[in-house]
Amino acid sequence: MRFLEEARALLGAAHVLTPDAEDLSAYTEDWRRRYQGRPLAVLRPADTAQVSAVVALCAQHGVAIVPQGGNSGMCAGATPDGSGKQVVLLLSRLNRVRAVDALNNTMTVEAGCVLAKVQELAAEHERFFPLSIGSEGSCQIGGNIATNAGGIQVLRYGNMRDQVLGLEVVLPDGQVLNLLKGLRKDNTGYDLKHLFIGAEGTLGIITAAVLKLYPAPRARTLALVAVESPQRALELLAVLRSHLADRVTAFEIMGDAVVAMVQKHIPGTPALFDKRPPWYVLAQVSDSSGAEALQTAFEEALGQALESGVAQDVIITSSVAQANELWAMRDNASAAQQRDGHNIKHDMAVPVSSVPAFIDEVLPQLEIAYPGVRPVVFGHLGDGNLHFNVARPADWVGDWLDQSDAVNAIVLDAVARYNGSFSAEHGLGMLKKHELPLYKTPLELDLMRRIKAALDPQGLMNPGKVLPD
Ligand SMILES: Cc1cc2nc3c(=O)[nH]c(=O)nc-3n(C[C@H](O)[C@H](O)[C@H](O)COP(=O)(O)OP(=O)(O)OC[C@H]3O[C@@H](n4cnc5c(N)ncnc54)[C@H](O)[C@@H]3O)c2cc1C
Known part of the structure; x- marks a missing residue:
């Protein structure tokens, strides 16, 4: 087929994978194993220039593109349909760090960088990149931006959208939109980058981003708190914030059914309180200054919560290993459910x-x-x-x-x-697009469709995702 021949000429034959020659199941099934597709090919460009060239080729041949990062998405947004006509565009080879500007507190990375590597790189520069999610060992920055990922530290630092200062995007016709500025202030008209953040690959391919960095927390403590109800959990949050303000960086709730499920399916999950509470809270505090002051303020706040009956019981972690064990329990909630x-x-x-x-x-x-x-x-x-x-x-x-x-x-x-x-x-993705007309107003839906049509008139960018047919 002419398209495949031209794609091989652009990317090299080794980077155009076809279902007749290779096992492509890693790219054609979603993480939850609810959808399986059959693509025309899986394409693996090496850099922005190759993405641009191959997207232009797709536009020329009318071939639809499904961008894919770490394929850890929960809504089958990165899964091709069964037509055998779509290509999956893998971003994983775009994994270079283009710049770290410690004084500007930014780093410029390509879309295929794995989130955990970005966190590690920030730490090497005594900085902090706050996006933290259970899939961080496999999900990629492009996927995080395309899904506007959240995670456990949104409370203090915001969503992925809040971490993006600049973006490089290949548009559906192959043009490269370079918005790679590391600015914290810029009021020169519409802020175009936000169109692509959370668009799930339906408006363009994200190839690189300027990400915000923060001072590295030097002290961090985690507590597991037993509470009798979500209302009590909310009151606990208010107590912690009145003592610690922004130093409360994560506040997660889990019903006992979740904890029981993780204990059943994930070996090594610890037993917790002697008496099982109906609800648990994982509360994390962190600070860039002294550990002692943080610990004292945290203990005071938790002591007040116990005395007033807001909390039933508390485990304050005493080591990083213990904290990691408790976080692992939270992180394993999705995997435990999958096994259940x-x-x-x-x-x-x-x-x-x-x-x-x-x-x-x-x-x-x-x-x-x-x-x-x-x-x-x-x-x-x-x-x-x-x-x-x-x-x-x-x-x-x-x-x-x-x-x-x-x-x-x-x-x-x-x-x-x-x-x-x-x-x-x-x-x-594919999973929840049908809810959109039920819960958005007709005007919102109409504006979304008009934006899609303006940027992707051929409808080749991740068709069948986000917007219902
Ligand atoms: C165990 C586990 C825990 C998770 N926890 C959380 C959590 O706490 N918070 C949270 O928000 N999510 C969570 N997720 C979901 C998932 O990890 C996130 O949605 C993540 O951001 C997806 O990144 P990815 O690289 O795997 O993207 P993929 O799954 O490959 O793609 C997701 C979507 O983005 C599009 N896309 C991917 N790369 C690009 C690109 N470069 N340009 C344009 N479009 C692109 C795809 O087409 C698709 O629509 C979790 C997933 C797992 C498996």
């Missing part, structure tokens, strides 16, 4: 103050509709963002995912009533 079987996932947000009322309203409704249902609720309480997942009753017969629409209606209609978001972290 399919569950219906919601990655929703409501205003922080509404989280307890939301949970108290929705859990009984689910129980009435599906007696014995197992809600698996955990997430970023400090951001109002929960992974509100619903596992089947133990005696359920049949495919639990068949109930998705009915379960979604219970959970997501409540999200809408609280003026929330039905996808606060993972995006829409």
Whole structure:
């Protein structure tokens, strides 16, 4: 086929992989194994120039492109369809660090850099890159930007969008849009980079970014706190913030069902409190100055929470190893659920103050509709963002995912009533695009379609994702 021959000429034959010659399953199945596609080819450009050339070639031949980073996305945004006509464009070879400017507190990296490497590089320069998510060993900066990733430190530092000062993007016709400025202030019209952040590859290919760095925290402490309800957890957050303000860098909640699931499926997960509480909070504080003052203020705040009955019990970690063990428990929540079987996932947000009322309203409704249902609720309480997942009753017969629409209606209609978001972290991909017309206004949807049509008139950038047909 002429397209493949020309792609081989541009990228080298070794970097145009086809399904007849190679096992491409690593690129054609989503992380949750819910979607399998069949691509025309998997393309592996080495740099921005090659991305530009191959995207122009796709435009010329009318070939649709599915950008892919670490393929750790939760909504099948990086999975091709089954037509055999789309190409998967892998960004992993674009993995160079172009610059580190310590005095400007920025680094310029290519899209294929793995997040954990970026964190390590920042630390080597006595700086800190705050995006921290369970997939950081495999997800890539381009994917993080394309999904506007969140994670455990949004409370203090914001989403990925807040970490991006500049961007380089290959547009659907192959032109390179260079917005690689390391500026903290720039009011010269529309801020175009934000169009591509969170667009899930539907408007262009991100090839490089200028990322914000922060002073490296020199002291960090983590506590696991037992609380009787989400309301108490929220009160705990208020106590901690009144003592420690911005030094509270993470505040995660987990229902006991989540902890039990991780303990069951992930060997080595520790036993925690003598008496199992209904809810657990992982609260992390960090500071760039002295460890002693931080520890004292943290202990005082937690002591007050215990005395006032806001907290039932507290474990303050005494070593990095112990803290890592507790974080691993949180990080393993997704993997444990995967091993437990399919569950219906919601990655929703409501205003922080509404989280307890939301949970108290929705859990009984689910129980009435599906007696014995197992809600698996955990997430970023400090951001109002929960992974509100619903596992089947133990005696359920049949495919639990068949109930998705009915379960979604219970959970997501409540999200809408609280003026929330039905996808606060993972995006829409193929999995959640159908919810868009249900929960966005016609005007919002129309504006989104007009932006898509203006930038990608041929509709070749990740078709079938984000926007419903
Ligand atoms: C165990 C686990 C824990 C996770 N925890 C979190 C969490 O706490 N918070 C969170 O937000 N997410 C989390 N995720 C989801 C996922 O890791 C993030 O969405 C991540 O940002 C995806 O990066 P990736 O490189 O794997 O992207 P991919 O999965 O490869 O792609 C994701 C989307 O971005 C597009 N894309 C990828 N690269 C580019 C590019 N260079 N240009 C344009 N479009 C591109 C793809 O087409 C796709 O639509 C978790 C995933 C796992 C498996």
